[in-house]
Amino acid sequence: MDRLKLMVNGEEHVVEVAPGEMLSDVLRYRLGLTGTKIACEEAECGACTVLLEDQPVLSCTMPAMKTDGKTLLTIEGLRSNGELHPLQDAFVKHGAVQCGFCIPGQIMTGYALLTDNQDPSEEDIRYALRDTLCRCGAYPRIITAVQAAAQSLRSGSPVSEPVMQVSGDERVVGRYAWRPDAIAKVDGTAMYSDDYEFPGMLHGAVLRAGVPHGIVRAIELEQARAVEGVHTILTAPDVPGRVNHGVVYHDWPALVGIGEKVRYVGDAIAIVVADTRGIAEQALGRIGVEIEALPVVTDPVEAYQSDAPRVHQDGNLLKHIKVRKGDVDLGFEQADVILDRVYFTPAMDHVFMEPECSIARITDDDRVEVYVGSQIPYEDREQIAAALGVDESRVRVIGTLIGGGFGGKEDIAGQIHAALAAYHTGRPVKILFDRHESLIVHPKRHATQIRVRLGAKRDGTLVAAQTELYGDTGAYASLGDKVMGRATTHSAGPYVIPHVKSDCYAMYTNNPPAGAFRGFGALQSIFAIETAMDELAEMLDIERVTLRRKNALRKGSIANTGQILDESVGLIDCIERVQARLEEVAGKDPFTARQVVGEPHLSRAWGFAVAFKNTGLGEGAPDRATAEVELLPDGTVEARTSSAEIGQGLVTVLQLIAAEEMGLPLESVRVLLSDTDLTPDGGPTTGSRQTYISGNAVRHAASALRDSISATLAEKFEVPPGSIRYVEGLAQVNGQQIMMDRVASIMNEEGRKPLVSFEYWAPETYPLGTEGDKHFAFSFAAQAAEVEVDLLTGEVRVLRVIAANDVGRAINPLGLLGQVEGGVIMGVGHALTEEFILEGGEVWTDQLARYRMPSIAQTPEIESIVVEHPTSEGPYGAKGVGEISSMPTIPAITNAIYNACGVRLRKIPVDQDWLALEIARKAPDGA
Amino acid sequence: MSLWKHYLLPTSIQEAVDALSELDGTSAVIAGGTDLLLDLDQGRHPPVDTMVDITRIDELQQVRVEPEGIFIGAAVTHNEIIHNPVLKENVRCLVEGCGLIGGPQVRNVATIGGNVAHALPAGDGTIALVALDAQACIVNSEGETWLPIGDLFAGPGVTTFDRSRELIKGFRIPLSGPGEGSAFDRVMRPQGVAIAILNMAVWMRFASDGSIESARIAVGPGGPTPFRAHALEDLLSGRIIDADTLHESARTLQDEIKLRTSPYRATEAYRRHLIATLLDRTIGRISAQLLE
């Protein structure tokens, strides 16, 4: 132990530090300053930035002793006299905060910039923040916020407010609102799972198989048990209940025992529980495991062959998914031209900034409590209870704040392991993944191979589409059949086509599992079909936008699944709005390559694509959510449901809806999410369903509560219920104003509990292959992207994106903007750089430095056009937006690259190395 | 797991080299730690018992003009380099190279000495120093030795001096004279692994008639150690810059350099392809500087 003296946020501290401790360890675990976040521990992401002698540094890789005698400033030190610093205020006001996990790092880095530069240009901001990553893609809002703060600091006036278009004429819905959780996220008090500490807490670490396929022959624990500070080591026989878990199929063992099969490198073999994480990790290294290797299958097409190694007993086919409409052979006979192409998309990682973390503890009444940032708390509860072999009522899942999910926090990560560890030790146990473990273990985006055949008439009318998809769902099903189902139903695009045949093979392999990820299979299909549409347009010599508009789904069209779309089909509108805007900014001929003046090696062009995406679970899955709305004794209202806030802005949406229905100001409404004891089941946070499903549940509960209040007041004051109004947080009865806390006590006096619970059921849907609607709503989108290709180096920059999304209704325009921009930026990453690389089932991209996700430097200028074709069922007409925004970005970019340099991309990401050599091959003399 | 057991913060060179010699090979010099800590954590560096942190040694933090040239202490950070007016004036390629490293958080702690001592064939600061023909000063408990920077490298990540017993004190670069200029450029992948696909630093002195009097060119990765393009330097001397010269330069460099494929980062063919572009960009910028 060394003695370390340092000044943090103006306060002097003297602490004992252990060998190897980093500054972030001291700040977070010794001083309790958990505002500083850890997302990679490899100097790659900037989340852990603090100021050392006024200069930004990465605390995760700074030996604590380096700071001896020095002065530090952390996010907790920015408030002065209790007031937020203008930069913090600007982040809140300008919607720069989504999941919030990167925010302390962004603010500290931005703060240092503002100290040096009172009037930073956009370029200055990009340069300063280029290694401070935000997976939510809040970069455009961050730039705006830094500039707004700079302006406020220079002028001394308050931080400006954003200028936003209002949607509709409701009182609060449709007007921008700040996230209620944003304040805690900018001042460092927000609590994510790893920020919780419990007395006597132990730490768990999990031994992973490290081989992609094999049979465990022996596990040797003696040496590891002997390590001082190790409490217990758990293996498969220590699971008292159901060993296998899984969101849909229970095929994923929580621990693989002796004689059992390992199916991917991330399979868990043993859990070490120790005094510290360091000890637990040290002990892991002393466990001896013998695994008899089996032949490995890693490609979904190979996995389909009858002689392929078997991943599961019943073979490798998870599901063969079919869509049939009309007679596809007849359709192709009628076609004048036929296009036939194959497209590829790789596995990708969510890289939510907050690595997985679960804490389990046993309560005084002998229940198991699990703290976790999960997208599906009730599902977790079921799976934890089953593994422990106890009744679900014995388990409580408490959702903490979530530092990003994007679909990657729907499966079990450490929840069961932490619960097992607490169950066996009786002590609280935390299991925190580092980035390495996160990358190896959790389900990815499905890698796909998609063949598209399109038949069209000379005039461009589509007559037939046949698609064949192979999806790599990896070692375990996770949500694989649902994801690939969505890939299948979206594979012929948002077009009217009389004859359609799609076959999809969702295959098990020895790769890490694949599951839910923003875009849910449809993203991969949209890349394929939208590239194919550009190729077809070229073949037919018909303008690409014209071809799409001609065939686009519209009101009354029959979708490829046979469903009649009788409302809320804004696709044509999206296409036309983007086209019109494009003409304004880029003239009549945006798709033709232009050289940059004075830089003949830089070629620019626009590209175009459309997309659609279902809202909700669909295909026959019952889709429901329950919400409670209660008027509390202090006159405020609380809305409760278990759906998760993963950064998408659900809290604000529910707050707006409840406030609207109750006639209350926003500040009077609180939203409580994700606690299986306190909040009713809201269903999974997936499929862009929250605004629609949970929003409807809250809406109905709130309006019922308002009606119940009105009825009570009407009786008491003997007025007709219809005459009662709610204005500015007061009930108006007969010209008399009653405060809401008084209303609450009147309700209680009258023996009516001021609480309504409402279970909302979405319109029924039907499985594929049956009659009836497969989905109750679809969102639509069109995008144009401008790229600049360096013809010499193959480097591609996305300069501008124009995105139109038909979201039904913009409930919170500021939140919507964040979702659109964040989606586009993720699309830029998917198109150009992101690839989860595997070699024979082993993960190459096992560090953040190897997985190339977009930074502020790759962020284009994004213009969002909101198109509102309301759904009659959706709350105020709203449908989903969380996923669709990134889908058209990818083909819009790859199509633009083709337009700029003549190289067609049928595989993402676009490798600059490959592209440069292709360009050179096509034009041997260079540009 | 703990990456070290003891942490020392010496305040003089003597104290540091004495400690190193006493610890007899079980220690490591740490400057910014931006390479070392990741190498240790990811198993690329043998375990370290004692860290000898050199960032509190005044001498190693200095940039000063001496009669023989500019002295840059080994523990000077990239951020200090890019904001230093003397360096901006005299060693443009170094300032450009260091300005491309990491973000501000990394540049605030990562040092030029660490960049060189890490001995990668494509360290950005290193490549710039090689083109500037810097001299490096190595100190051990016996005393100090000056030698050409190129003599420090024995292979990728391997130095000719003993990093557990010796340290780099600093570098010396001649002040820039009339008709001299330098430039740095590189091609990177956006995001991820922070090593250039190919980088290049060029230093040139022009005669009054506009011809090249002498040139030094460093490229990375162009072999196991930072690569000096001697054949190209010979070719350029006495030439004027025109399309033919550039064309021939690219060919000459492509012939003499040893390129290879790094999986998932860059193919050999791509690196070869980039040579002409980097030469055009760097030489073009030097010409522009001299016209300023």
Ligand SMILES: Cc1cc2nc3c(=O)[nH]c(=O)nc-3n(C[C@H](O)[C@H](O)[C@H](O)COP(=O)(O)OP(=O)(O)OC[C@H]3O[C@@H](n4cnc5c(N)ncnc54)[C@H](O)[C@@H]3O)c2cc1C
């Ligand atoms: C996010 C990120 C981005 C990066 N980007 C780039 C980039 O674009 N280009 C690039 O070139 N590098 C890059 N790097 C690598 C790194 O930052 C640099 O190489 C840096 O200059 C190393 O300096 P340091 O002080 O941190 O070295 P350290 O990590 O402290 O030391 C590196 C090695 O040198 C030894 N050493 C250090 N100082 C001395 C000395 N004075 N005498 C003897 N031995 C010494 C150490 O023992 C160790 O072996 C990046 C790193 C990160 C984390």
Ligand code: FES
């Ligand atoms: S850079 Fe420190 S946590 Fe990522």
Ligand code: FES
């Ligand atoms: S807000 Fe930046 S990562 Fe979520």
